[in-house]
Amino acid sequence: MNQFKPIDDRDIQYFKTIIGEQFVSGDPEVLKNYSKDETPDETLRLLPEVVIKPKTTEEIQQIARYCFEKNIAITPRGAGSGLSGGSIPAYGGAVLSLERMNRILEIDTENLMVVVEPGVITNDINRQLKSYSLFYAGYPMSLETCQIGGNVAENAGGGKAVKYGVTGNYVRGVEFVTATGEMVHFGGKVYKDVSSYDIVHLMVGSEGTLGIITKIYLKIIPLPKERIVLLAPFDDVNQALRLPVILLKEMKILPTSLEFMNHESLCFAYKYCNRSYPFPDAKSHVLIEIDGDDEERVFSLSEKIGNRLFDVGAKEIYMADNSILIEEIWKMRRAVPEAIHLALPVEMNEDISLPIQEIGNILLVIDDLSQHYHLFSPVYGHIGDGNLHVTLAPKQIEHWKKDEPIIRKMFYEKVKELGGVLSGEHGIGLKRRNYLSQFYSPEEIRLMRNIKKAFDPKGILNPGKIFPDQE
Amino acid sequence: MNQFKPIDDRDIQYFKTIIGEQFVSGDPEVLKNYSKDETPDETLRLLPEVVIKPKTTEEIQQIARYCFEKNIAITPRGAGSGLSGGSIPAYGGAVLSLERMNRILEIDTENLMVVVEPGVITNDINRQLKSYSLFYAGYPMSLETCQIGGNVAENAGGGKAVKYGVTGNYVRGVEFVTATGEMVHFGGKVYKDVSSYDIVHLMVGSEGTLGIITKIYLKIIPLPKERIVLLAPFDDVNQALRLPVILLKEMKILPTSLEFMNHESLCFAYKYCNRSYPFPDAKSHVLIEIDGDDEERVFSLSEKIGNRLFDVGAKEIYMADNSILIEEIWKMRRAVPEAIHLALPVEMNEDISLPIQEIGNILLVIDDLSQHYHLFSPVYGHIGDGNLHVTLAPKQIEHWKKDEPIIRKMFYEKVKELGGVLSGEHGIGLKRRNYLSQFYSPEEIRLMRNIKKAFDPKGILNPGKIFPDQE
Incomplete structure (x- = not known):
């Protein structure tokens, strides 16, 4: 078990000197706010000893150097919208919130890249890109609240991953501060790079355990003009579950989204949204989104899909072809997790x-x-x-x-x-770490631990995550 | 500098016991064949002391355990078609050729995955998949000779990377043998996986320095039925170079390929192919390939591109819309590197x-x-x-x-x-390792070395690659 130095007044004084008095807090209310994320598990609430909010990479370097020397645990944190307790300070110490590193540093419409700080709200990237008819396609479902740094740390996926992939597919470069306070940089505004081990994508999904990400290079692509959403109820779940292979292989159509909700999950969502939706009795629902630039083509594809849906047993098909109706359906889909958690x-x-x-x-x-x-x-x-x-x-x-x-x-x-x-x-994160050994052999876990040690020899970065407590 | 044990008769005897007499060779002619790859640099020729050709993962485990204990250098090798000396045995020792691990283990047309051994000729995968109208899209230009294990080890790219990405985009899982002889497995037939550090993609592009890959899971996709290739000469190179942004952003078209050849490279290719091509005088040529399933759409897109090419200054446009003409153009493009190397x-x-x-x-x-x-x-x-x-x-x-x-x-x-x-x-590889420090800081290189140590504490796997000889 890790033994970290408890935070004392001298540490707090040091942090204040580095980043300014008002960005260092030991206030119990503040500590409480930074003791949790969106994981639906009330036992996953652990208080930090201090919350610090640096503004620059240099400040983070100084903090890391200090904490490394003193053996103080650092838990990097984005918006706290994670679902595995990744930003919960398992061993107290300092929560390092990236919320003030929230600048979009560059929108490069020629090289089709954006360069951002980790604390940028992911949705703000797309709000800014919209006027250029471009977008960042890796964003997850929690788009209104989450921060891009957290998305990268977790390799967040989302509703559009079928066509567009997940966060990692768009990360082309990262700058980060190591456990020992060094600033390093891999990748950049390049599409192809084999000039190093793929440290960029090792950082993606490493849950803040290997370094503190301070800058991210994201590939951007043209924003498709047209979208159509189909919602279809099925009584035979197995028919609904043939759809991935029917669309992807037989029809050779790559939908933006291909979502499934069973009867129970939909019931909870209906109740939560307090309104009625079509086909409340069906055993399952499938949501399919198609996008593209050519209105006629998007329409004809969704017609083709619609016909095929009937063939394989859809009871009905509801087609949304304008942004209000589309948003209506997605709102219901996005409500599902919250609705389930409230009910259960x-x-x-x-x-x-x-x-x-x-x-x-x-x-x-x-x-x-x-x-x-x-x-x-x-x-x-x-x-x-x-x-x-x-x-x-x-x-x-x-x-x-x-x-x-x-x-x-x-x-x-x-x-x-x-x-x-x-x-x-x-x-x-914190939530699943004790089940790792059901999926990985001791040798595999040892290899993961070796990587952790290679980046963070004292284990001060986000301790208590990913790995089980005991070997 | 690494100090490896020279191979002696007892080592050879041991290898023979493990994998069979006929698959262990110290014959000078054989050693010479395994001393090089396709890197156009005659100084990059270094002899192994023995060439071994295991057939199974278990054999590789036994070999690795033995070599780890005895401190014998192992250089894993695919087809030897690499271009950076990655498979050249820099410190002698054993070349471990994966050529006998050449089975396509599974073509899973429901989950859209293939499972292959590393020694499979990459092109054989697509030959097999063709009858299912599926393909593996990550293959590089050297498709006739290269092996998939080498492609993964180098994260090979190719002429279709604009649309389809590189090797790594299709690798969803790997099994490999570590330096200490353990067999480990990460990922699988899954599209999304955040249940470990991304060791799958850390292995991709690691040039055989972190483990010996023994099994690969590749995502496969529907094979598009239609292809059209446009070849356009430009006198103003800058006009040609506007095409990526014109196609990707303005026209929102993702071509399969968007290739460039300057006048000199084309001259060498013309000479090499010993025939005349259209527009021999142009300062540069651009090759664009479009693919898709809808014949009409592929044709209309290529017409649109054709018109735009004239707008931006193409002198002429040559359109190939059948497989013979298309192959003709690509043959010329593929001949360029060989033509240049022969001439220079x-x-x-x-x-x-x-x-x-x-x-x-x-x-x-x-x-x-x-x-x-x-x-x-x-x-x-x-x-x-x-x-x-x-x-x-x-x-x-x-x-x-x-x-x-x-x-x-x-x-x-x-x-x-x-x-x-x-x-x-x-x-x-061997070729560029001494220039690494022009692109990376000492801290960045140290991090790479730490990863190497985390996987291969004695440095027996493909020594002399990636890292400069001295710190």
Whole structure:
């Protein structure tokens, strides 16, 4: 177990000297605000000893050097919108919030790159790019609140990953401060780069455990003018689950989004939104978005898809072809996680990623578990890329404490058996670290730990994340 | 400097026991064949002490364990088609050729993945996939000879990277044997995975220095039915160089390929192919390929591009819309590197990658250097993604030895100044390792070395690559 030096007055004084009095806080209310993220688990609340908000890379270098010398834990933090406890200070110490490093440094419309600081609200990037008819396509579902630094640290995915990929697909360069306070830089405004180990993409998804990211180079692309969303209810879930292979392979259409919601998840969302939607009784819903620049083509593709949907058993098709209707549907889809969490505060909330045609098999496993252990099991997610969000929650709470570890073990075993992995877009963080060994061998975990040591020999950066406490 | 144990008879005997007598060779002719790759530099020829050709992962594990214990250098090798000396045994020892691990283990047309051993000829993958109307889009230009393991080790790019990206974009999982002989596995048939550091993509492009790859999971996609290639001569090079931004941003068209050849490189290719092509006098040529599934649409897009090409100053446009004509043009384009190398055996052969709109500026630098130092300067490459192949060769050979280091230093300085990197698709290998410090700070290089140590504490895997000899 790590032994970090507790923060004392001299440390606080030092931080104040470096970044200014008003950006260093030990106020209990402030500490509380920085003790959590959006992970739906009330046990994941851990107080930092101090919150510091540097403004420049140089300030971060000085802080890192100091903390390295004194053995003080640093937990880098974005917007705190993460879903695996990645920004929760597991060992107290300093939370280093990047919120003041919020400048879009450059919009380079010739080289099709933006250069940003980590604290920029991801959505602001696209707001700025819109006037150039360009966009950053890696943004996740929580687009209104999340920060780009957090997205990079977690390799956030989102609803458009089928066509556009995830955050990492757009990160072309990073600058970061190492645990020892050195500023390093890899990649840049380049599309291709094999002149070093791929440290850029090693940083992506490393959850703040390898360095403090201070600058990000993102590839941008033309913003498609046209969008159409199709919403289709299915009674036979297996028919709905054939859609990835039907679209991607048979029809050779790469949709922007290919989303799935089972009946339970939709019910929670309907209730939460307090309004009625079409087809409330269907066993599952599929949401498909198509985009492009050619209005006629986007329309004809969505017509083709519509016809095919009927062929494979859609009961009805609802087509949204203007931004208000489209937003309406997405609002409902985006409400699903919050709706489930409010209805089922005691839950197991999973983010598995599987081969695209194994989703049907994992749904069978979920059905079995639900019946045997009397569970609610709302399931939704990105079936176009095999990333599924699964909630398992007890109908009667009293056996949950005993059942939950058994259910989790059985569930993960099946995920692994089907070729799946523990997390598709939320990360390991604090929440999943003790399940790592169900998916990786001791040798594999040792290799991960070696990488951690290579970057952070004392383990001061975001300690308590990714790795189980004991070997 | 590394001190490896020289191979002796007992070592050879051990290898023979593990993998069979006929797959272990110390024959001088064999050793000579495994002393080189396709790098056009006669000084990069270094003999191994033994060549071993294991067939299974288990055999490789036993070999690695033995070599780790005895401190014997292992140089993993694919087809030897690399262009940076990555597979040349810099310190002798054992060349471990993966040529016998050449099975396509699985073509999974439902999950849209193939699972292959590293020694599979890359082109064989696509030959097999064709009957399913699927393809692996990450393949490089040397498709007839190269092996997929080598492509992964180098993160090979190619002529279609503008639209389809490079090797790494398709690698979803790897199995590899570590320096200590452990078999590890990361990723799989999954599209999204944030359940570990991104070791999959750290292995991609690591040039055999971090592990011996034994299995690769590749994403596959539908094979487009239609292709059209446009070849356009330009007299004003700057007009040609506006095309990436015109196509990608203004026209919102993502071409499959967007290639450039200057007059000199084309002259060498014409001569080499011993035939005449249209427009032999133009200062530069641009090759654009469009693909898709809808014949009408591909045709209308290529017409649109054709018109725009005339607008920006193309002297003429040659359109190839059937596979014979298309292959004709690509054959000429693919002949360029070989043609240049045959004509200019003494040369500096570069593989820089730059922000897409800085190519014009680097061409000015090349012109200046050529004039001042009396050089041939054939230039060609992938302007759609900023990856340019530059040959600088002396018109009179006598000053070259003195001039070459000066030219190289000036050239790299300018590349760096323009935001470029040392290699876009060929890698650092043996060839470029001593120039790393012109592009990276000591701290950055130290971080790379730390990664190397994390995977290979004794440095037995492909020693002498990537890193300069001295700190």
